[in-house]
Amino acid sequence: MPDPTPPGSGRPDPAPPGSGRPDPAPSDSGRPDLAPSGSGPWAGAGGRLIGLGVSRGRAAGPVMRMAAPPTLPPPRPGTDAATGPRTDSGTDPAAEASAVAAALEAVAADLNRRAADASGEAADILEALAMIADDPMLLEDAQERARAGMDAAHALDAAFAQHRDTLAALGGYLAERAADLDDLKHRAVAFALGLPMPGLPSPGHPYVLVAEDLSPADTAGLGPDVLALVTERGGPTSHTAILARGRGLPAVVACKGIMDVPDGTVVGVDGGTGELAVGLTEEEAAEVQEADRAERARLAAGRGPGRTADGHPVKLLLNIGSAEDLRPGAEGVGLFRTEFLFLDRTTAPAYEEQVAASAEVFAQAESVIVRTLDAGTDKPLPFLGLPGEPNPALGVRGLRVDRLLPDVLDTQLDAIAEAARKTGAQAWVMAPMVTTMAEATGFARRARAKGIARVGAMIEVPAAALRAGRLLQAVDFLSIGTNDLAQYTFAADRQHSALADLLDPRQPALLELIAMCAAAGQEAGKPVGVCGEAAGDPLLAPLLVGLGVTSLSMAPVCVPAVREALAGLTLAECRERATAARA
Ligand code: PEP
């Protein structure tokens, strides 16, 4: 890994003696034994829910649900949505036509309001959607159907369907926008039916966002008024959980019963333990918010590079999705997830845009490992236009996209190399989902030909872990993606909330694979880091160090607690933990 650490820089403040860290061994249930939160609102007699804590921190506030898309009721008597409008429907055509106009106006106004609160790419997308909702042809078509006897909701539904087909038939960019119409249609129909608009709520005050599930694009678009996330489904290493962690937003997934909590109920969320205290008073909510502020301030006061108590250096690096995620206090970037820049995009990002995005990060961080686009499965990139697959996690994702679209990787490597030249940075680049020696060799050859200084492979597939020593003959470093390595080792979907015990990174089989990679790195004299979510868990980080990894890369919000955890143990103690866990 890059070594920007100035020699002789200070050690972090050690963890207070007897700080009561729980033992990191898994419980019988296979779930982590996290510290009981113990006091304050969580100790009270109020209602409690429990899920999987996936992003540490606590927050409290009123629940607001992300409404589901509306279900269209059967057409009113006399209307027939299948065969078209009839004039004997019994609706008031003029009133329905006005309701159509009011719904489209409301949708456009809501999107414009959200665009005004957003910035950059997000604002552009929202404005573009508002323009579609304002399209006079769409209004005219829906009103014509209403005047001919359809109720407003069905008229809107039919007009949007027509519009969608027209766009799809035009092909190219316009065809790609066709999917956006579904979202607009749901909003307009919900308004016409008097239902809450689907999508993210914007109540005008801070709130705890509750949803059945969230897409990475939803999570990427969250505004500053979201205090915490709670979902009924979702797994601990899903990209939604990762995005929440990246933003330092407390998050709980797989929380059964959360969809029954009425909007407005004040809840306390503990993103570490996964506990929810339901029905807090305002004073209790303020207490939770204050305790979170104090804990973050305490941890942030720790400084310096990563070290065990006896001074063994372990680089603490950042996982980021863009320059906006950068925070001071780490020793570089260990994983720049470039695909997060383009989750919403339906057109390919231009070369210049890619140069600018990398250069922005290179200019602000001392050392950066850029991961080439990891598209596919739970991170679809619409602009790639990849064909649908029956089994996407085992399909064309990560480096495999290169088989279908080699220009995408070439353009990205050129852009990274150019950004490095412009900023004087040393670019380290790695590929996701490397599986074979041939893939590693091919990637390294192409990256080096572009002038990339250091080339690496992610270890996310057991086949690659088993051949780590060989891969290190082709590349300069390895970075272990424990999220996918767990998914593929245990054949358990990383988004599946009911399989979280299988995905627990302390499973001995996973630890064996990590140990093999670390040993291969030591033999080759090359760095082997961990950049999966396990690296940011203060209970797991010492164990990974005990297995022999040389760096830990994590969401910025995790760095202080990991630094504190390492500083509280010697390297020998870390090794003892690793040995015990493997046994
Ligand atoms: C991983 O799989 O552990 C990883 C770091 O990559 P991602 O989570 O982005 O798939």
Ligand code: MG
């Ligand atoms: Mg991965």
